[in-house]
Amino acid sequence: IVFAIRHRWLPAICLVLQIILIILFGVLVQYNHDTDAKLWHKGNQSDYENDFYYRYPSFQDVHVMIFVGFGFLMTFLQRYGFSSVGFNFLIAAFSLQWATLMQGFFHGFHGGKIHIGVESMINADFCTGAVLISFGAVLGKTSPVQLLVMAMFEVTLFSINEYILLSLLGARDAGGSMTIHTFGAYFGLVVTRVLYRPNLDKSQKRNSSVYHSDLFAMIGTLFLWMFWPSFNSAVTAHGDDQHRTAMNTYYSLASCTLATFGMSALTAHDGKLDMVHIQNAALAGGVAIGTAGEMMLTPFGSMIVGFLAGIISVLGFKYLSPFLESKLKIQDTCGVHNLHGMPGILGAIVGAVTAAAATTEIYGGGMKDVFPDVASQARDSFKQGGLQAISLVVTLGMALGGGLIVGFILKLPIYGSPSDTICYEDSIYWEVGSPYQRDADNVLSRPHQTISPIHKYLAFPPRAK
Amino acid sequence: IVFAIRHRWLPAICLVLQIILIILFGVLVQYNHDTDAKLWHKGNQSDYENDFYYRYPSFQDVHVMIFVGFGFLMTFLQRYGFSSVGFNFLIAAFSLQWATLMQGFFHGFHGGKIHIGVESMINADFCTGAVLISFGAVLGKTSPVQLLVMAMFEVTLFSINEYILLSLLGARDAGGSMTIHTFGAYFGLVVTRVLYRPNLDKSQKRNSSVYHSDLFAMIGTLFLWMFWPSFNSAVTAHGDDQHRTAMNTYYSLASCTLATFGMSALTAHDGKLDMVHIQNAALAGGVAIGTAGEMMLTPFGSMIVGFLAGIISVLGFKYLSPFLESKLKIQDTCGVHNLHGMPGILGAIVGAVTAAAATTEIYGGGMKDVFPDVASQARDSFKQGGLQAISLVVTLGMALGGGLIVGFILKLPIYGSPSDTICYEDSIYWEVGSPYQRDADNVLSRPHQTISPIHKYLAFPPRAK
Amino acid sequence: IVFAIRHRWLPAICLVLQIILIILFGVLVQYNHDTDAKLWHKGNQSDYENDFYYRYPSFQDVHVMIFVGFGFLMTFLQRYGFSSVGFNFLIAAFSLQWATLMQGFFHGFHGGKIHIGVESMINADFCTGAVLISFGAVLGKTSPVQLLVMAMFEVTLFSINEYILLSLLGARDAGGSMTIHTFGAYFGLVVTRVLYRPNLDKSQKRNSSVYHSDLFAMIGTLFLWMFWPSFNSAVTAHGDDQHRTAMNTYYSLASCTLATFGMSALTAHDGKLDMVHIQNAALAGGVAIGTAGEMMLTPFGSMIVGFLAGIISVLGFKYLSPFLESKLKIQDTCGVHNLHGMPGILGAIVGAVTAAAATTEIYGGGMKDVFPDVASQARDSFKQGGLQAISLVVTLGMALGGGLIVGFILKLPIYGSPSDTICYEDSIYWEVGSPYQRDADNVLSRPHQTISPIHKYLAFPPRAK
Structure with a gap:
């Protein structure tokens, strides 16, 4: 009977949610200055100055990361490829619409209307990224209805947290080490803790990869890795800021990759490499540079950050994840704690320290783009650094508290989640x-x-x- | 003997066609203003104003859709992956060259020469898209020689139809709901009707997917889905127009995806999701917004269009395709009627209605970019809408008539198409x-x-x- | 014991190399004008003029070619997919960092510091491409430690050769027919000759593809094919030059693809197509247009070049590779001689001839972008052509000599390369x-x-x- 309910719920929730979204868009959403035919043509600006040309290529790279990157990264499971890539598709398509409304409500409300354009599209994709990180923690153990409910709450909490950090505290977090990665990871980890399944070992045989599923997952890994410079630089200020952020990320990731291969061979049995590390830990350099990437961290600093992130991440997969599962009952399917959790915290700390060390000597006229509050002398660098650190604490609090509440909501026995014996299995949904x-x-x-x-x-x- | 002929034909037709193309390019084709070293440097414009920077990123996204998107979407068949991605590659490489000549003959003829640049490259890829849609209808049942012959005729007819619509009737169709999708789908459907195989059930066992072939197909689906905003905005006017078109398409597709998942679970057995729907119907939102995407449709309107497209498309796969096959003898391998045919017609109707409703109140100075004939008062909005509707009728006529003739040409027993017992099978060509x-x-x-x-x-x- | 050594070497070499790179970056590398917050804001230029917006989309396309293109192209082997895509990832991540230093030392040294930005990132990826070409020649027969040592030397020699060609001789080679393809191919061929394995037939059964591994390889092929126009145009002058280069490459590749299909069916048994040809020879058109792509070669000329490249390449796979293996003892796993070697030489020759034929009549004011030394009357076109030809000879000399020395270094029995019986096998490393x-x-x-x-x-x- 629960089964029957689930199977009736999914169509209903998809169609009803979409109809609600359409109505809300009809009431609340408008084209912004750069997308409205009348507004745009009122000014004298050249068509070539439209923000489309300076953000859209980055947007497309982010878009690929969300749908192909996250989607295929999770196809590593032998019998869960349809669900990985398919549910990723579903909850991302939902989340980006819902995030447009939530983020617009907090950031882009003008005269009772939400104004949207390419920058809001990037931000909506970013928020979606956090939801997909949490999805990684519960992968294989949740029904699509559960995932949509989780996405609905998580997008809301994400937007509140983002508003506190960026608007109230004036923190900087262009690549989302805090807002996206730390938030998404710890939210998901608490949810999976609340949904703890004591008999999950009955599905353990399916919780592993086969040869070709690991190759499919590498498609996801590589698109995430290649486009991460675009991700971190997508919403920074134009000019040197986007340029520098992309380059810092590029070197952080390269450095992280060598650290990952080294640590994987060092820690693994027989000195063999482990695909799980390559698929995941090599990306930690992108996560850890998310906050400081736009700052004058130097390529040297970026490479140190990437190097540490790779080491932490592999060690997490090797030693911490088994501990979390056996002692803390956190069943983290994709190891998001190692890829997004710890590297996200590292990124927040690096961001706080780099912000505290900022001087006009180094930033010159560029200070106003990177630290507007410091440039306007509303605060000094040291206080900026302190607020960055407070932002990390706020994010962790929001993620842990929010995850706890949402976890219990998701524990209600009404969503038809799979029993312990048929987790990680496509054939029950497809x-x-x-x-x-x-x-x-x-x-x-x-x-x-x-x-x-x-x-x-x-x-x-x-x-x- | 027929076999022997086919196997001698393929090399000959490839090499001879290419040599003819080279000769025609030598006689007819020249660099345009933005690609010619001398012409470009005659003016005083900045290098940064070259059209390359405002079209090329969109072109590359379209290019990925044509080769990876269409190519991998069709790898869903268990034993036809080489042919899907390989013949897609072959006929696309041919069609884009032939389209450069045909479209140049109708649109870009200056003093007896065809002038080419990034915009003509995008248009050539667009025309190729129509051929690949028709390929989807006949997939698995045609030899590569047949496909090349089909491409040769279809590119020609496409260019004539496009000329009638865009130049003679002054219709707007930036994303090709009519010129690409409706034309390509109905052309292919008539061709496959003429090539009807009464004993195709003998190959039926191979006309289905296996686990990993469905994952390969998802690569195609996702790249089509992600880059569709670039497709629809690739040749619209610069500035707000490209920006708005991309955003409308983004929301249409997201809405379509939820509708697709909902309808798939609603109509399928046991409430399970069907990969065929996810792979195809989720894209219908991009097709249906092809004409109206550049107009002031609003995100709200775009989401309604996407929602309807997803519903129509799933219902088509579920109920209409079996009917077309059993009653009308249309064997539509990829279901292009559901993904391109009906959503294309929907897109044309939406475009006509949106055009008829256009007012200066809404478009302001942007009217001249979207509806130049209305802005110049050569016609009013209502007449523009009427001409859009006439364009749909013309397109359907050209597609059905052209498909009929080309179908009979392809029915000649000289191309060595596979017998009914070995359709959907790579090993006869590879x-x-x-x-x-x-x-x-x-x-x-x-x-x-x-x-x-x-x-x-x-x-x-x-x-x- | 050798095994044990290898397995201890890999972590050590990865971590130590990365630490050395970090130190060298700390000492030597600085942001350039367009990435430094202070320097950029000193001037009065608009943020929209930052080079980021005119190079970064091309960079991302090149980046995809390096990591997904080369990586997946080599997954065609049935049991070497992890190593193909994984070692490709490792040596690319190393090479791009090392190349930043080496190329910076030769090209971008300002007051004892290397200044970096998006253009140096593209060049670093280019140099990495040469290493990956050589990797293709030795694929399946080398340990990751060996590959890293090879990369270390090859990047150095590449940078010296590039410096001689572009700075000393003033040759033009924007797409790297000489510097990347010819150099990478012949370097790799000599290395594999020195590492000749007389008993490799014992692993022969694994030196072949399976159905799905060929489909994975097509992912690599198509991303290389689609983005090659970006590769060749990535570092040419802004404006018409980038535009023209991309378009020439587009038509060369399309022409090459038809030639490849034609020749594959003509030469293969039963007239069937061979996936090896489609995966590789269809790309030769991009290689062969690498030097002349930015010149006023015309689409007509580009298509001739692509046509010849496709023919040469298929014939190479069919007739020359077996000869090289049996007579010259060159075991070229991926057939890089056919895809990069011969087409690279063809490209160099086409470049020399096209340069020699350049006139102000044709190039007008654009001469200064394409042939600055001719525009400044430091030399005439004929001399430019001659220097292009000399550049090819220099490149071949550097590649053959360098490959010989590095080959013998790699032959030392200390790297734990696999024995002849377990080549082309993932399970020894993964x-x-x-x-x-x-x-x-x-x-x-x-x-x-x-x-x-x-x-x-x-x-x-x-x-x-």
């Missing part, structure tokens, strides 16, 4: 074909014949054809 | 390896051992090694 | 899972059960779990 349909070729169709053993765990018999 | 070569590892090589049963359907014995 | 872990699903886990036969060739027993 048509994966009957043996008849796929039988053309002996071996290729074999995987589908082996679906049958799973059916015995299900509340309903296999479909007759 | 070296897929002998058992000996691939034997390193028992299971991985197994698929190749199972090729042998297919050989018995072939007119020639397996290769000796 | 955790590919024990049968227990992957057993969830009968068939999908089967590949891992079949690892066992390989263990008998290894110097150590399989891990106990």
